Amino acid sequence: MTIQIVPLGAGQDVGRSCILITIGGKNIMLDCGMHMGFNDERRFPDFSYISKTGDFTEMLDCVIISHFHLDHCGALPFFTEMCGYDGNIYMTHPTKAICPILLEDYRKISVDRKGERNFFTSQNIKDCMKKVIAVNLHQTIMVDDDLEICAYYAGHVLGAAMFYIRVGEESLVYTGDYNMTPDRHLGSAWIDKVRPDVLITESTYATTIRDSKRSRERDFLKKVHDCVADGGNVIIPVFALGRAQELCILIETYWERMDLKVPIYFSAGLTEKANHFYRLFINWTNEKIKSTFVHRNMFDFKHIKAWDRSYLDSPGPMVVFATPGMLHSGTSLELFKKWAPDPKNMVIMPGYCVAGTVGSKVLAGEKRIQIDSFTSVDVNLQVKNLSFSAHADAKGIMQLIRQCEAKNVVLVHGEKSSMGFLKSRIMTEFGIPCFDPANGETISVETSHVIPIEMSASLLKQHLIRQAEAQQEPGLASSSSPSDSSDDNVEPGSVHHKPPKAASSIRPKDKVLIQGMLVMDDGKPIRLEDADEVLDRVGMARHKVRFEVRKPYNATALRLSVEEAASKMKSSLEEGPTAMETDDNELATASAPPTASVSFDSFKDWDSDSYALDLVFVALQKSIGSHIKLSREGSSIVVRSVKIRAPTALDDFEQGGLLVGWDYEDEDLATRVLLVVTLALNVSR
């Protein structure tokens, strides 16, 4: 099975996030964003990649939007209303609430301001939002019978979420934008140990570390403070939602801490409404804000007051948050025109500006800006561009990979150069494959295909007991050595190493050998059960077949070899114990017990059968004794149904040799036993 990933946008780039994935036969679009840097068709992802004929609803199983920033949701109305996608769209509640407002803002700039045609309308946005299904965090949504999705907190902006997607046993996590450290109003991203086959993560700050962001904030606040301390005015052009609230909280807390009296204003009729969104979605902010909201709502700002045009002529200093964010019209432009010539003043551009707007010219450092055909303005004020959007840094990205235990990582939403750095770091640190596909490049990740079955608990128990018993056999457990147990901790005995017994007995049993019968019934889950029980249920009579075979051996050769060994032993005893070590190790160990039990002078009443049985018993114990119980009963050896004995007068067999009998059900065991017997008795060397 494979998971395929194609970025249509955000591949080695920031902007117009749009990633197509194919998992377990399902096609899913992750985010549907626009690129702020383009004004032509490149601003939207190339949807023709999905389908040339435009039957997107057929092709896609669902669209998932991670958060309300336009580079993640900006192309959605275009895709649904103008391209005709009519399937399911999932996003969180706050995203669903705030997304249409930002889309409307964006539409106004593009259409009303720049006169673009063939753009989506307000009605399009409304219709598009009607198709959206809002999801709650951690809630498992079944898109269809096989595809399930689940949102996790991402902490980037209000309502930002990471999505876990699962089809059968294959899974994927898409992070959207996220932040691993709690900030002023949001908590940190968190995900269960879901062990996805693929983790698609943003990498905006792949080479940044968090401290630098903190110091940038400090730097920003200091600049604002210095500016107002000098009697200058600060203008911060913002959109009504999102970063505006982040900056408001930042400045508000600073003002509170420093006990500053300089007035802060927020222009735009939307403010109250915007802050109201934040108040209603207080559950999506961090614990601190949540726990204190009853007494004091963080979004009821104390220092920030509503802007009134009459303040325009008041002497200052002051700080004004003004809409819109690209200085192309409204209050922000009006203020800018008034304050731009004075070098004491300052403008802070906290976001991105569409090319051609006043904002973009300011950012480009133009000293004289043509505002319209009649007016131009000298730009002498200080210009700062600061982005405070909360993204995970390299450390945070590594932390998330560790937290969810991803098996493959795909980097998107970042600069190519910094991605390369992070990619090599991930590969060396975690030893997992990491990809950074460009737009339109397909990544295929192989996943193992496993089949879920149901195993009878009694079958498992039975095997666990068997394994435990085999390893508890005194004196036998010691013959299993840990060095051989790399893949299974049960292995045939070897006498070469004798590990301390304690170590092997306390080692957890992470593997159990299982045998059973798979039962496949139409419409029911596949079950693994005890073979006997299943066959009894099938209802066919059981038939026992017992084999009794004569195992001939060369009694004379055996006797000779023993006598030879005995005399050697005798001489070696006389020569000293060191001679023993030069002897062939295996032979010595094999014949040691019989020589001990058979006295050197007792060859006269030599019973070759009983001697052969001794030999066989020792050999069996060495080879299979650690797994199965052997017993010696008089003149026979019994291993389950396998019985090795000396023939008696009652048996109508030809004389000579041992008799080996077994039931057919133990055929495999018997084969092994026969092999051991053959080897043990073959002493003609």
Place this chain on the structure above:
Amino acid sequence: MRLTSLLPDGEPNCMALKLRQMLILLDCGLGQEQLYAMPVREGGLTETHKNVAELAAVTATTSKQTNATNNKRPNSTVSNAEQTDLRQDWASFLKSSTASFQPNKKKARTGDGAGVPETRLEGESGLGSGSGSGAGSASASANSPSAKGTSPTASRDYMFKLPDFSGIDLKSIDVVLISNYNHILALPYLTEFTDFQGRIFATEPTIEFGRQLMTEFVSFFGTAVASSPHEAIDRKKLVARSGAGLYPAYTLADIKACIDKIQAVRFREHITLYGSLKLTAHSAGYCLGSSNWLVQIGTENIAFVSSSSTQSNLHPDLFDGTLLEHASTVVAADLCPKGSTTYDSGMNDICANVARTIARKGHVLIPCTISGFLFDLLEDIHLHLNRMGLVSQVQYSFVSPVADTALQYSNILAEWMAPRKQEMVYLPEAPLLHGLLLEKGAAKNYKSVHGAFSSDLKHPCIVFGGHPTLRSGPMVNLLHMWGRNSNNSIIFIEPRVDVPASLEPYEGLEISQSICPLDIRLSIDQLVEVMNKYRHAKHVLVPRSATSSTLADGTAELSDAKGTTSTSAIRWSSYKVGESIQLDMGSLYETVLLSEELAKGIYPQAFGNTSYAAVAGSLSIYNNQMQLEPASVTGRQVLALYTQRQLRGVMNLQNLLAGLVAIGVVDPEVTESGPDKDETGSTLPEIKVEFELAGRRSCIIVREDETIVKCDESVRPLLREPILKCFQTL
């Protein structure tokens, strides 16, 4: 599985479910019944409380003096001062209760250990009525530390009866699942006073509202002194020792510690514990965050359907029946009793009642907790008053120690509301009407009837809050204040409340009383309907009260309109407090993943509609997930030792002989022997086939279910095939 109910029918839920090796506690409610046997305690006194002031003149003076002396003491701590205040209230209360309300009327209630507080009450009252100043001095003397333990004040603590934990080893409880905040009040006893160490799950709103209800409970019924008197006792032993005793309320510290132990979940969030236990909360539609739990262990699914509602015009998220699609056993609890008023019909009565009272400039008292369908009712009342043109005159007051939190918190829970309400936040508007009313000042909330409440008071006023049993809280004061005016009304809206018992301590009430308990819980008829809708062969357990009789086979006949009995699809039985129900769950299966590699080597054999395949491999347990993979080389050798081959069928002699001939046997000698012919005494009929092969004499003995082959080792490989061919092998 075994199910034991620990609280009687009609009380909040508390059930122990033993499922395989897991012990799960379903809900942890506190019985309310014993409250009626308790004395009335003032939620606090107001300046306007003339009755008391007049009648308790003497006491008041005494107390004031005590108070004054206390205040003069420079080193008196704040808590000390608070204690004194409380005692002052107590003193006045003692006076007022004995003189004006005489709560020492004998109650007919029996059992439940109610005798203890009653005797105490009697003693107290005797003391109080004997001499007013006596009570005052008693409370004054309580200020001295030496008298603390034995003071009458301390002994008047409210005592509560816990669920019957006596039969349960609390330490072995693995999981506690809370369905909604009405069934959580006994939880601090379990977590803080016993050696319980399991995990607790509830939805976020359940935790928050549960915390609020506990806080309210403590402020109404907690011990009068700030430091809890049971602090000194070994707290662990207190509850663990017995299930039947009575215990004082816990403290605010206990609540915090208890709430911190609960893990928040959301609807349809999958929780996996100990590898095999899966838990999922599904919306129950009863109140914000109310949930029904699906408990899955191995392949066994059990649904716990607690307080649920299929009413679709209320604010909570709608009832989610999908958990019933998977469940093989359903435990239904907290059903609405027969003959209850539905929300829609009862709501009209209430609105009309409120409007009538407002029209005659009377106050309306609605004793209830600030939660649940109250939020809907408020909307309906407001709309109704608006239609009647009365809305401008009215002020809504919410009086509760947690009113502020409850009102604010409920409005940020849009995700937990019905789709209709969810839409509101996109506008953005507060989803529940009280958000708007609070903003406009038409509704106000107060911690108690002290202070701002009386100064803000407008006529007429609709007051929500207090405890429905009228044993404590602001309603007690308000009833004293307004209870004698027939223009005012008191409306009981909460189900589960015994109104006559609530009003029993109060005498001479003129206030117009109306009883409209709204019950939105599932009735037994609705339950049957729901079960039939989500069809799946299942066993449903209902409370005994929902059944009319038990049939001979142990199943139940329900008390619904049709008298439903068990069918082949649904088997109904009933449970009752103190009885355990044992259900056989069939054999247990664990989910295992079969690796692709192993699966490739499996060749199933079909017998009828079912296919079989012998499989052997190595099962690894990793990350709580079991996977069956091909065994290693050594593993396979070991497996071979254990392999048990199977032969099925009956030996056919003709086939055997044919097979033997095919491998070159000439003239096998067949001898039949049996009980009839045998001279040797053998009782089994057998056929002996003797022949010579490869120069060796061999023999095969065939019996009915057994075949014995005797031969030389060199010959066996030749004989094996023709013999096995006669059978089916797997």
